[in-house]
Amino acid sequence: MTQRKRSKVNQLVDEYIKAENYKRTSWREKGNLIEIYTFKTFASDLSFSWRTLRAGFCDPTRFSARAKEAIAKKLGVNVEEAFPDDKEHFYYSEKSAYSLFSNASNEMATEMNKNKPTVVILGATGLVGKTLVSILIERSFPMTDLRLCSSPGGQAKEFTEADKTYKVKPFERSVFDGADIVFFSGPDDMSPEYAPDAISAGAVVIDNSAHFRMKPDVPLIIPEVNPYRIKDHQGLIANPNCTTAGLVCALAPIDKKFELEWIAASSYQAISGAGVKASESFIAETKRVVEDNFKNINPMDFPFNLIPAVGSFNGVQNFNEEDRLIEETRKILERPNLVIYPTCVRVPVLNSHSISTTFRTEKPFRPGEIEMLLADMPGVEVIDDPLNRKFPTPVMADGRDPVLVGRIRRFDDRTGGMWVVSDNLRKGAALNAVQIAELLLQNQRGES
Numbered sequence: 161m162t163q164r165k166r167s168k169v170n171q172l173v174d175e176y177i178k179a180e181n182y183k184r185t186s187w188r189e190k191g192n193l194i195e196i197y198t199f200k201t202f203a204s205d206l207s208f209s210w211r212t213l214r215a216g217f218c219d220p221t222r223f224s225a226r227a228k229e230a231i232a233k234k235l236g237v238n239v240e241e242a243f244p245d246d247k248e249h250f251y252y253s254e255k256s257a258y259s260l261f262s263n264a265s266n267e268m269a270t271e272m273n274k275n276k277p278t279v280v281i282l283g284a285t286g287l288v289g290k291t292l293v294s295i296l297i298e299r300s301f302p303m304t305d306l307r308l309c310s311s312p313g314g315q316a317k318e319f320t321e322a323d324k325t326y327k328v329k330p331f332e333r334s335v336f337d338g339a340d341i342v343f344f345s346g347p348d349d350m351s352p353e354y355a356p357d358a359i360s361a362g363a364v365v366i367d368n369s370a371h372f373r374m375k376p377d378v379p380l381i382i383p384e385v386n387p388y389r390i391k392d393h394q395g396l397i398a399n400p401n402c403t404t405a406g407l408v409c410a411l412a413p414i415d416k417k418f419e420l421e422w423i424a425a426s427s428y429q430a431i432s433g434a435g436v437k438a439s440e441s442f443i444a445e446t447k448r449v450v451e452d453n454f455k456n457i458n459p460m461d462f463p464f465n466l467i468p469a470v471g472s473f474n475g476v477q478n479f480n481e482e483d484r485l486i487e488e489t490r491k492i493l494e495r496p497n498l499v500i501y502p503t504c505v506r507v508p509v510l511n512s513h514s515i516s517t518t519f520r521t522e523k524p525f526r527p528g529e530i531e532m533l534l535a536d537m538p539g540v541e542v543i544d545d546p547l548n549r550k551f552p553t554p555v556m557a558d559g560r561d562p563v564l565v566g567r568i569r570r571f572d573d574r575t576g577g578m579w580v581v582s583d584n585l586r587k588g589a590a591l592n593a594v595q596i597a598e599l600l601l602q603n604q605r606g607e608s
């Protein structure tokens with residue numbers, strides 16, 4: 161066993177551990193246990209986080225210059241004294257190699273520019289990433305700097321939105337230096353790989369991938385439904401699945417007032433939910449099929465077809481989009497035993513997901529009561545005039561913020577149905593993520 165000389169910082173961390181004065185977020189990654197510890201209150205109220213990797217996987221992790229300064233200030237010493245040699249911050253035991261990271265949420269959050277944060281978008285050239293840029297601009301989200309990244313390697317690109325041109329640079333970890341908020345909207349496996357680096361650099365991560373949503377210590381937030389969860393974050397907040405977000409906005413007020421017993425939900429999910437490449441190939445393939453006079457339609461392709469399989473099969477009976485709908489709905493509504501019967505279907509629609517849902521409640525409701533509840537729900541718009549053929553459609557929801565609800569029916573005093581449509585790139589992803597960022601700023605300013 162090799163034990164390196166302990167630096168002042170490591171000695172302080174030892175004291176914190178002894179005092180069991182921390183919050184722990186952990187998850188498993190390719191057999192490694194990743195842990196982030198946020199120390200709550202101890203003497204100087206300094207917070208740190210670090211991750212534990214199995215010996216052999218410990219890459220040289222560094223504090224950002226900003227984190228070093230903040231930590232040294234707390235210790236009452238200069239940066240060189242607190243961090244005499246970066247390598248000293250790694251010490252090895254027989255089983256583990258520990259690498260110490262700078263603080264995640266508390267210390268650096270107080271350092272965050274509460275009025276104008278530096279914002280990073282990973283996956284900025286993707287469908288969600290581009291929508292994030294538009295929404296940040298539309299909502300005049302306050303920013304000191306907006307840094308946009310595409311995939312690593314490759315060339316820098318340009319991005320024009322609302323007459324302003326932004327540079328999109330290939331992803332490099334250094335983009336996290338000095339960042340306050342990082343939106344992850346790249347491929348799903350990017351989030352576990354790099355989120356710890358962003359958190360360690362002092363940023364708060366808002367993650368669009370499915371990776372962290374069900375981790376117990378990670379809040380999964382829809383601002384209209386469970387905004388109070390923002391206080392639980394330890395540097396990482398998950399954004400719900402695109403189908404779940406719209407459905408839960410409509411279900412939440414019904415659950416609150418009449419207590420849901422079960423729901424059955426069938427989704428009609430647009431191609432844009434599968435990303436930019438799937439959307440481009442859907443358009444190209446649709447043109448080809450039309451030009452081919454509808455000959456040679458592949459039975460498993462998207463054009464002019466319905467595919468009752470979204471995501472990968474779980475080996476039992478669901479596809480993982482169906483599992484996400486069940487688990488995420490339960491987590492957000494805080495109803496761990498809610499019975500949900502989902503079927504998720506990919507449909508040949510360009511954008512906006514629709515869901516047909518039937519629900520059963522514990523308490524009876526009168527005619528018109530569900531309509532009234534939904535009309536009062538922030539972020540929901542009721543469009544329900546079937547006589548005049550007025551009801552939500554995916555084309556109607558495209559590019560709009562609200563979750564549209566129509567075809568509201570009462571089958572008996574405890575059973576109802578509704579048709580819920582929302583833009584999967586907006587409420588289902590980017591809009592909800594920006595609303596979370598707004599909530600974060602409000603929370604840090606003590607407004608929520």
Ligand SMILES: NC(=O)c1ccc[n+]([C@@H]2O[C@H](COP(=O)([O-])OP(=O)(O)OC[C@H]3O[C@@H](n4cnc5c(N)ncnc54)[C@H](OP(=O)(O)O)[C@@H]3O)[C@@H](O)[C@H]2O)c1
Pocket residue numbers: 282283284285286287288289309310311312314331344345346347348350368369370400401402432433434435436437584585588589
């Ligand atoms: N689409 C939706 O409706 C929706 C809704 C909710 C959540 N999500 C989630 O949001 C995320 C993004 O989805 P999307 O539909 O926007 O995907 P997308 O259109 O396929 O875009 C992917 C983005 O990630 C970048 N990228 C690719 N490989 C990368 C790598 N190895 N490292 C860093 N960046 C990389 C791409 O950059 P290049 O241009 O350089 O390839 C592009 O900017 C996914 O996790 C998805 O599950 C999507």
